[in-house]
Amino acid sequence: MMNRTAFIKFRGTNSFLLHSLSSFQFSTHKASLHSNVSSLIHKITNLNDALKLFDEMSHRQPLPSVVKFNQLLTAVTKIKHFSSSLDLFKQMCSLGVPVSNYTMSIAIKCCCQLHRTKDGFALLGCCFRRAIAPDVYIFNALLDGLVLEDRILEAEMLFKKLIKQKLCEPDVVTYSTMIKGLCKFGNNVTTLALLRLMEQTNCKPDIFTYNTIIDSLFKDKMIDDAFKLFKEMVSDKGILPNVITYNSLICGLCKFGRWDEASKMLKQMEDENISPDVHTFNVLVDAFCKEGKVEEAEVVINIMIERGKVPNLVTYNSLIDGYCLQGEMIKAREIFDSMTLRGLAPNVVTYSSLLNGYCKNRNIEGAMQMFRQMTGQGLKPNVVTYNTMLQGLFQVGRCVAARRLFNEMHAQGRIPDRCTYRIVLDGLCNNHLVEDALSLFYLVGNSKLNSDIAVYNILIDGAGKNGKVDVARILFQGLIDKGLQPDVRTYNVMISGFCREGQLGEAKLLFLKMEESGCPPDDVTYRVLLQGYLKKRHYDDVEMLLQEMDDRGYSLDASTLSLFIDHIAAGLLDRSMLKLLSKLVPKELLDDPRLCDWE
């Protein structure tokens, strides 16, 4: 075959020669294509190459076999161009390629991955019409589609139907997909039952099955069960954990602050010659960032790079979020710029972190500018983005703008979630719009949104702070009537409301009720009650409360302490209390110059 240099040498010598040369090249190219479609398909890395190859294949006479087309479709599906893959499938049909069950399974998978499981089922109908017997691959793809669309009941129905009507022999993938669906809905009891059922059949659970369940148990905070299953997998079934198993374990342990065990797992992993991948490093980066240890996170990233792993969008997003949580917006922007320079396009998560950072710093203009930049890049804000912006706007008292944004959220088809609801209620209460918050609350009525103790805490606090302790009392009774369990915060905001109105008797009664209700007071409870007592110059229980605080190992905060000092300075409280107070003051507060003559 003529090579490229030879071709160049001929240029300009003779146009006829050039023409024949190029056609010669073309035909040899085609010839090599014909014999080597499979090897060309394996080299496909982008959609364009795939489409070109398809075009050339479809012009061949005779047409390449269906196997070649299936290979190409697989390649396109692997690079996640599902709708292009479907287009090619349609073209295959109109070209008259005799599509097989392989082709159908790929096409159905594409529909399902596009959240168009309905079309997937339509293609199942086509199978019957074309006398293609649907196999387990096809049913697995459909089952996965239903799970993906959260249609868990239909997934269960399909699963049972497959078995009952013997539509196909379910295999380990069928079971694992069903298990994934059950896990997604937090139904760990049924999940484990299905795992046991599986063990009775001849398709045994494999590493995929176990990884799915172990990860789900961690997500549901069932750490001990997760480890039990992990041991069962390794010891009883002899299945070796892989990098994904370890990633789940390490991620779960980090989330619960169980650092020692997490690093033990890292060591164990290395001992077994399983090297950490980008995902593992990302878990560690994120864990450090969440702990406020951004420098450590940067160290992890350096190790990651030393080991030849390339940080990706997730890595940078975690780091940016870490800096934003610390309010270090300059660093956050630096990382943002450097990731853009590396050709990584920021996504909605990146922007939401930045918005959050600006809002935390009460820089609402900065947040707005980011919001506009984000939408300008064609990124659609999601519920989290809107929640962040709403919180920021309420925080700086821009209730009208918040309202406008809430309406926009609605217009964009974003359904407010429990966080949105809490943010709006809290925002209204903190901006002296308790009446509005209450009307919204009553409008929502007896729904799941209102069966949330946090919602009651917000409203009780809002009512109390706005001089509506009677409303607070009604709300408190209401939540008890509903069968909700008040938590420490509920008691704290209620006690704080009573204290503010000088109803110290009520405050004390509720305080005493906490212990017997199995919800012991925390340091905040004591601070609130003490401040209430001091402000009303009601000193009877003060010493006893301080003593209790000491017994429980609680400490005083700066503002309560300051109040005590004022009362002592005014001669309202005896100086003998200083000794007890000094025991309750954290070291950093002892530096206060006003306290130098304490001991």
Next chain:
DNA sequence: ATAGGGTTAG
């Protein structure tokens, strides 16, 4: 000579 399932971020 071709098809499928598991882990991460706001």
